[in-house]
Structure formats: structure tokens, C-alpha cells
Amino acid sequence: MTPLRIGIVGLGNMGSSHVKDCIASDLLELVAICDLDQSRLDGTETPADTGRYRTASEMMGHEGLEAILIATPHYDHTPIAIEALGRNIHVLCEKPVGVHAKDINKMTAAYESARKSNPDIRFGAMFQQRTHNSWKKIKSIIDSGELGTLVRASWIITTWFRTQFYYDSGGWRATWKGEGGGVLLNQCPHNLDLYQWFFGMPKRIHGVAAIGKYHNIEVEDEVSAIFEHENGMIGHFITSTAESPGTNRLEIVGENGVLVYDNGTVTFDKNATSMIDFSNTADSGFAKVDHEVQPVELPSDDPGAHRMVTEAFARSVREGSPLVAQAPEGLGSVTLANGILMSHFTGSPAEVPLDGDAYEKLLQELIANSTFEKAETKETGPAAMGSSF
DSSP states (O other): OOOEEEEEEOOSHHHHHHHHHHHHOTTEEEEEEEOSOHHHHHHSOOOTTOEEESSHHHHHTSTTOOEEEEOSOGGGHHHHHHHHHHTTOEEEEOSSSOSSHHHHHHHHHHHHHHHHHOTTOOEEEOOGGGGSHHHHHHHHHHHHTTTOSEEEEEEEEOOOOOOHHHHTTOTTTTOTTTTSOSHHHHTTHHHHHHHHHHHOOOSEEEEEEEESSSSSOSSEEEEEEEEEOTTSOEEEEEEESSOSSOOEEEEEEETTEEEEEETTEEEEEEESSOHHHHHHHOSSTTOOOOEEEEEOOOOOOOSOHHHHHHHHHHHHHHHOOOOSOBGGGHHHHHHHHHHHHHHHHHTSOEESSOOHHHHHHHHHHHHHTOOOOOOOOOOOOOOOOGGGO
């Protein structure tokens, strides 16, 4: 397979990591890099003939460039992706795909327009957690129907611990104007994406968010949410960037048992019969359903999950194979994030599909009314990201 000629926009923590992945891969040829910060451009080690650009528009004119990977602050994802798709350039976008639902709808419209002249153009999202064996196994069990009717899903995901130093490491971080949100838009797009990948979208969202409860920031660093689904299933979602050591536990309750992910281990406590049928037919008020805990065997994850997504993107362009995630699917996780904040600030449940105009208005009001003063930015260069996922 001829390597895909790719450029990377944004050389911060994630962008710098993607540079290394592209250089190490036989399926990718890094031909260009881009960042507004000249010192980052100068300090990024690449092959000698790699093009270096200050703007994405300039980089898109690089001779032979076929694709770009967007790793910029969130608001920039939308205009850069739209321009690239309009110029017939394949796009792989870091999470979140957009800051709010309307932005993703604009990007999706640009993608559909590009497909009219080039049906083979690709628009992918960096949802690398979909490659993890635990999550793939859980999805396969849900999709198989082995759990039966689902009644509850509860996810406590508080292993996204971040220090004040982290929030002070970039002028755009943890502000409504620079990032558009906090833990929901920065750390939890992965978990929210997996939630809707497993269970589909709820019909109604109830959210409570703590704004700068543990950190000197103006966005949310702790969240509790309830998701109501059309079929009666209830979802719970709890997250924080302040708990240490933190918990990553997902309970999925179906009529045939409980599937539990707990910090890397998956177990299935399987009922001998449907709890719903048993409840309706038992002749005793205190009878219990027989059940047995069954460990779920999982192969080890590939340590290069981001690279797996990028290489799948390259194969998709060259061979037509599936992407790990289509970028328009990013609407699901962003809708959940937007809906939680909408519910918090309005004090009412948010209905799905979300009113994109209303949420954008809310966000613009938060930006306009902000009196937050960002601490002096501590620029230390790209950080090692391996322990953050």
C-alpha cells in the first residue's frame, strides 16, 4: 500500500504525539506540519523535507498533500475541516469533533457536499477507545442480545484527574471562549461516545454540573447526569477531574444479568432466567433469581490506539476499508455534553434532538458574560500523553 501523504494541524500535546505516530508508520508519510507558534514548528522533529506552515490554509496547498489530521483547540476544528473537505482533502479530526451540535452539523454538510464530487473522500474521528478490546467485547455482548432488555447503565468515570498546572498550561484551556467547556468536552468525549455507541441516544437529559469546584477555571470539573431512553432504560453518568485515585466502573443491567467493567476487568453476572419473567411468575415474595459470575476473557490492548485509528484512516482512503469512527458520529457525544450543560444552566431537562440554536445562544452568553481572568499561562512544551488515556 502506498503511504498516505498526511499533514498535521496543531502541534500541542496530541499533535506532537500524532507526529511521532505518523513518522513511525509504514502506512503514513508525514509531508507537512502546521502551528501558529513558530517555536513549536521549529522545535518539532520531522523528516528534513517536511513542509512547515503557520496556517492550515497554507498547508492545504502543499504539493501532494492528501489528508490532514486536526489536533487544534476545539473551536478551530470546524472551519479547518470545512475548508479541507471543500478542497477535496481527507480529514481525520481529534475529539471533540466540534464544540456544539450546530458546528458538527455544518461539518457534516460540508462532508456530504464533498462526497457529491468525490464519493471516496473520508472524514474520520479520533475515537481511539473504540479500539480497546474491553469496549469492543462489551458492545458485542450488548448487540448479541445476551443481556436481554436493558434497564440501567451507570458509569462512574473519575479517572480523568487533572491538576491546576494542567489547566494553566494553555491560554485556551478551561474557558468558554477558548475551549467551550471542561471535563465533558475535553476528557469525556471518549466515554460519552462509547455510551451512545453502546446504548444509542437518550430522549431526555438531566444534568448537574459544578463550575470550577476544585480548580481555578470557569467551566465544569464535576458532573452528574441522568439519561432517559425511549425504551425505558435509565443511564447515569458521573465524572470529575478532581478525584484521585478515581474510579472507572460501568454497570450494564439487563433482564438476563449484570455486565460490569471495573478498571480494566469485565465480568458477567448471568441470570439463570430473565429477572422480568421470574418476577412475573414467582410464587414467593422474596424469591431470588439464580445467577453465576462469569469472567470475560480479554486480549491485551494494542498500546498504540491512536496510531491504530490513524492507520485505519489510511487504509480506508487507500483500500475502502471501514474507519474506526465516522466524524459525523461525533454528534452523539457532543449532544450529550451540550445537553448536560443545557440542563444544568436552565434547570430543566434537555430534550433530544437538542435545540442547537438555543445551546449556541447559551454558550455565547457564557462567553459574553465571562469575568474570569486566566492565570498566567505555563507553557512547558508538549507533555507526555501516555498516562492520560
